[in-house]
Amino acid sequence: MLNDFKKFALKGNVVDLAVGVIIGAAFGKIVSSLVEDVIMPLIGLLLGGISFTNLQFTLGDAVVKYGNFIQTIVDFFIVAFSIFIFIRVFNRLQRKKATEEIAEPAKPTREEELLTEIRDLLKAQK
Secondary structure, three states, X not given: OHHHHHHHHOOHHHHHHHHHHHHHHHHHHHHHHHHHHHHHHHHHHHOOOOOHHHOOEEEOOEEEOHHHHHHHHHHHHXXXXXXXXXXXXXXXXXXXXXXXXXXXXXXXOHHHHHHHHHHHHHHHHO
């Protein structure tokens, strides 16, 4: 069972997934900071100085902080849009690379060139 687990854990896909999750978490923190510290204050300023984090209402003993919810939604859309743009650019680069590989025909070797010359000389003698 230990050997099976080692095979599973050390597969390339699992390691790639782990790296992706770690980078994704770090990227999420960067975007969250961008939203909280840059974008939302500017949106609040445009709306007359409203701070979304302070938007809340009280219902009985419960405090409903809908401003944090609005900020989380904006955060989500910015993260989703950033990932969409990244994947789109990555896919374009992959397609461009694949097109370049297909577009370049293989150059004949020196041996193939000599054989082609011999063939052409034999055709010319007929």
